[in-house]
Amino acid sequence: MENAPRPASREELNRFLTEHEGVDPRRLVPLPFPYEDWEDAPIPELSEDKRSRIEVGPDGVAAAQIKVPADDEERDRRVAAFLEGLAKLFTKENNWTFLQPLMLSMENCVKCQTCAEACPIYTGSGRMEAYRPTFRAEVLRKIVNRYLKPGGRILPGLRGNDVELSWDVLVSLAELSYRCTLCRRCAQTCPVGVDNALITREIRKLFSQELGIAMPELHETGTIKQLTVGSSTGLNPAGLADIMEFAEEDIQEKTGLDITMPFDVEGAEYLVMHNAGEFLSWPENLQAFAIILELAGVSWTLSSELVGYDSVNYGLFYDDVQYSRIALKHYEVARKLGVRKMMVGECGHAHKALMPIADRLIPEQLRVRTESCLVVLEDIVVNEKILLDPSRNDFPVTLHDPCNITRSMGIVEPQRKILRKIAPRFREMEPHGVHNYCCGGGSGFAICQSMNFPDWRTRVSGRLKFRQILEAFSDCIEPETPKYVCAPCSNCKGQMRDLLNYYEAWDRCGILYGGLVELIVNAMVDVREGFVEWEMH
Amino acid sequence: MTSTLVLPWVALVLVVFVAGSIWRAWRYARAPMHLRWDLYPVAHEPAPRRDHGGSYLEEREWWTRPRERSLLGEAVFMAEEILFLKGVRANNRRLWWGSFPFHWGLYLLVLTTVGIFLGVAGWRLPLDSGLLSLGALTGGGLVLAGSVILLVLRSTDPKLRPYTAPVDRLNLLFLALFGALCVGVAVRYGLGHVVTVLSGVLRGHEVRVGRLLAAQMAVGGLFLMYMPFTRMVHFFAKYFTYHDVRWDDTPMEPGSPLADRLAAALNYGVDWSAGHVRTGKTWAEVATTLPDEEKGGKA
Ligand code: SF4
Ligand code: SF4
Numbered sequence A: 001m002e003n004a005p006r007p008a009s010r011e012e013l014n015r016f017l018t019e020h021e022g023v024d025p026r027r028l029v030p031l032p033f034p035y036e037d038w039e040d041a042p043i044p045e046l047s048e049d050k051r052s053r054i055e056v057g058p059d060g061v062a063a064a065q066i067k068v069p070a071d072d073e074e075r076d077r078r079v080a081a082f083l084e085g086l087a088k089l090f091t092k093e094n095n096w097t098f099l100q101p102l103m104l105s106m107e108n109c110v111k112c113q114t115c116a117e118a119c120p121i122y123t124g125s126g127r128m129e130a131y132r133p134t135f136r137a138e139v140l141r142k143i144v145n146r147y148l149k150p151g152g153r154i155l156p157g158l159r160g161n162d163v164e165l166s167w168d169v170l171v172s173l174a175e176l177s178y179r180c181t182l183c184r185r186c187a188q189t190c191p192v193g194v195d196n197a198l199i200t201r202e203i204r205k206l207f208s209q210e211l212g213i214a215m216p217e218l219h220e221t222g223t224i225k226q227l228t229v230g231s232s233t234g235l236n237p238a239g240l241a242d243i244m245e246f247a248e249e250d251i252q253e254k255t256g257l258d259i260t261m262p263f264d265v266e267g268a269e270y271l272v273m274h275n276a277g278e279f280l281s282w283p284e285n286l287q288a289f290a291i292i293l294e295l296a297g298v299s300w301t302l303s304s305e306l307v308g309y310d311s312v313n314y315g316l317f318y319d320d321v322q323y324s325r326i327a328l329k330h331y332e333v334a335r336k337l338g339v340r341k342m343m344v345g346e347c348g349h350a351h352k353a354l355m356p357i358a359d360r361l362i363p364e365q366l367r368v369r370t371e372s373c374l375v376v377l378e379d380i381v382v383n384e385k386i387l388l389d390p391s392r393n394d395f396p397v398t399l400h401d402p403c404n405i406t407r408s409m410g411i412v413e414p415q416r417k418i419l420r421k422i423a424p425r426f427r428e429m430e431p432h433g434v435h436n437y438c439c440g441g442g443s444g445f446a447i448c449q450s451m452n453f454p455d456w457r458t459r460v461s462g463r464l465k466f467r468q469i470l471e472a473f474s475d476c477i478e479p480e481t482p483k484y485v486c487a488p489c490s491n492c493k494g495q496m497r498d499l500l501n502y503y504e505a506w507d508r509c510g511i512l513y514g515g516l517v518e519l520i521v522n523a524m525v526d527v528r529e530g531f532v533e534w535e536m537h
Numbered sequence B: 001m002t003s004t005l006v007l008p009w010v011a012l013v014l015v016v017f018v019a020g021s022i023w024r025a026w027r028y029a030r031a032p033m034h035l036r037w038d039l040y041p042v043a044h045e046p047a048p049r050r051d052h053g054g055s056y057l058e059e060r061e062w063w064t065r066p067r068e069r070s071l072l073g074e075a076v077f078m079a080e081e082i083l084f085l086k087g088v089r090a091n092n093r094r095l096w097w098g099s100f101p102f103h104w105g106l107y108l109l110v111l112t113t114v115g116i117f118l119g120v121a122g123w124r125l126p127l128d129s130g131l132l133s134l135g136a137l138t139g140g141g142l143v144l145a146g147s148v149i150l151l152v153l154r155s156t157d158p159k160l161r162p163y164t165a166p167v168d169r170l171n172l173l174f175l176a177l178f179g180a181l182c183v184g185v186a187v188r189y190g191l192g193h194v195v196t197v198l199s200g201v202l203r204g205h206e207v208r209v210g211r212l213l214a215a216q217m218a219v220g221g222l223f224l225m226y227m228p229f230t231r232m233v234h235f236f237a238k239y240f241t242y243h244d245v246r247w248d249d250t251p252m253e254p255g256s257p258l259a260d261r262l263a264a265a266l267n268y269g270v271d272w273s274a275g276h277v278r279t280g281k282t283w284a285e286v287a288t289t290l291p292d293e294e295k296g297g298k299a
Helices: A048-053 A072-089 A099-107 A120-124 A133-148 A167-176 A185-189 A196-211 A219-229 A237-255 A276-281 A283-295 A320-337 A348-359 A373-382 A413-422 A442-447 A453-461 A463-472 A490-502 A505-509 A516-522 B003-029 B071-084 B086-091 B093-120 B129-156 B166-188 B191-202 B211-229 B231-246 B257-266 B283-287
Strands: A270-273 A341-344 A369-372 A397-399 A483-486 A511-514
Touching: A072 A133, A072 A167, A072 A196, A099 A133, A099 A196, A099 B003, A099 B231, A120 A453, A120 A463, A133 A167, A133 A196, A167 A196, A185 A196, A185 B086, A196 A320, A219 A320, A237 A276, A237 A283, A270 A283, A270 A320, A276 A283, A276 A490, A283 A373, A283 A516, A320 A348, A320 B283, A341 A348, A341 A373, A348 A369, A348 A490, A369 A373, A373 A413, A373 A516, A397 A413, A413 A516, A442 A453, A442 A490, A453 A463, A453 A490, A463 A490, A463 A505, A483 A516, A490 A505, A490 A511, A505 A511, B003 B191, B003 B211, B003 B231, B071 B086, B086 B093, B093 B129, B093 B166, B093 B191, B129 B166, B129 B191, B166 B191, B166 B211, B191 B211, B211 B231, B257 B283
Parallel strands: A270 A341, A341 A369, A397 A483, A483 A511
Antiparallel strands: none
């Protein structure tokens, strides 16, 4: 495989910021059998009409959907606003949330490039310069050094402060902040402890909190919708009641069990927080949770309150204000119900949003202790609180590690202990655990279905993950053997669905994906056989 | 160079270096509490959890368990990083060939400098001047070799070159010169002479300072005074990036100092300008109001 062109000099580096260069499909990381001859079509360009309204990044892809300014005056106004926001990013009042980590990462990178090879997007793309972990961080650093620091404009060339601010540069910076999944794999390898994912998130935050620029799926139809309608899926309490009724019927039909979905049970042991995307796209996940918790005799409830029935908090990916609003709302709901604890369902970013990040935000009067569902499920499965027959799961299973749960929280073994108990043909991907590759849908990418971003996501950001999946199943890759990628995270499942569909993996290799609880229920003796349905959805 | 300049120069260098470093560290240390941003593996997790990168969140009802922290785990991690540059060796072997000798050269020069000061203070064993000379010779030699290798890599390696500014090359040249001067001083005079010169200066005697030694002191001093204001402070910034960010997994407990710091932070005023933020209020107010009340949720 030939790598993408590299800049020969510092001057040339800036070319990658403003001159457009699309992803070359021939340079994407190659895939193993049976994909040696697989040919990717180029990522489609946006139509003339769209281009006249929406700005694109230096790779011709649009994620943030930035409106083209009406005239030069508007351009200048936005550039000036950016600089004002940049200054705010370094004040404790406006950015106490991440000021210290930001300063440390901005001021101490030694540009050794040790982090580059760890990045699945950079390497997966055939090493496109604009996707290098330090590229966007370096652009921001140069702008800060030149425009914010006293004397920054003295000898800018000598000191490397050679990025001249313009609207085009800002568009590239904003767009490139959506070419990183914030997976933090690069940060793990940095010898200094610099975190390029954090810098990327701060760039997104600056654009959102100062200029109102953010990926619409995260903002308008994400956090704004969640705070106003109740869920980013648009699901309101009436719709929720319908879904639950359907879930109860479905459970009865599929398993023969009579289970009532508990709602707003005051004083329950657990308030279970699901990603509402499960209700609509993977109702079997919600059902499997209900079956396990009921049969294990756990006291639990769901909430029907606005925001309380959707654990999603996309603010985590781009905006501290929106993040805080949703996190507070979640805790308020739990507190009001008087539950003993919260349990986060199979959703990686909700884990991180509700547990370590919320830990330093929720005031004492709203505090409720929170646990990962993986830990509770481990207890149920390993201590045999339900009857299991692992031979029902006699098919190859591999585990995808959601970055937020493993790398950012250190929850690694519970899910493995469960799989070792219920899936006799479980095998790991390489690398795995805290060193896993992101699915390519992290930081909100999985929910972005507009413009040409999904084409980029399946070809570029998910490429290494798909290769890992193929490698994990290389001994049984024929389509006649059904295989299961266990992805205990709603966003990862969204990305898996798109990846497996794009690469036609069900037809070519018999690879399906699903959550962890579905596999547990599939092995439960008290449930009719065949809970996992072998069809692509 | 007359010896009358030596004392003020050394004093100036020490003052600027120490004050600059304290200022830099102080900026990091006094930054407000931030939201957690742990990154696993975390070195103070006890084994065997540390081995798979696990955290206390793997425990059922983690808040009821005593928190175990393995200081040995942290110490081993730091020692491997400092002594072997383990991370660079594992992930960037090419650079390590330059970086490893360079850092070891600096360590040896720091040790030698400490030895010189102890010698000046009257300590004898084990500060034999031959040992000090060996320290300066090997330290200087390694710094020279390491800087040259890094300079070549930064000028030729296509992944480093575009990220290297002229000032970075100047820094390396400067360090190479310093390394060479250290070697020169060790060979020309021996470090016993340096101790004698400094002791004499301290006692107010007029001593002759050779040109090579004067150049070495000038270059070394300039470098030390400049360093705290560059990214070369990563030797202590790294303490903060690890302990205050990626390994900072301390959970909030009621009535703890963290809880007080949170209360203070929630009272900071917010003036981000996007419509959905509702600027001009405190964090607590902003976080408890919905975005749509005044601006229809439009950013
Ligand atoms: S982020 Fe770390 S690893 Fe990457 S170039 Fe900077 S110092 Fe090196
Ligand atoms: S956080 Fe992940 S996607 Fe982003 S630059 Fe680092 S390794 Fe690449």
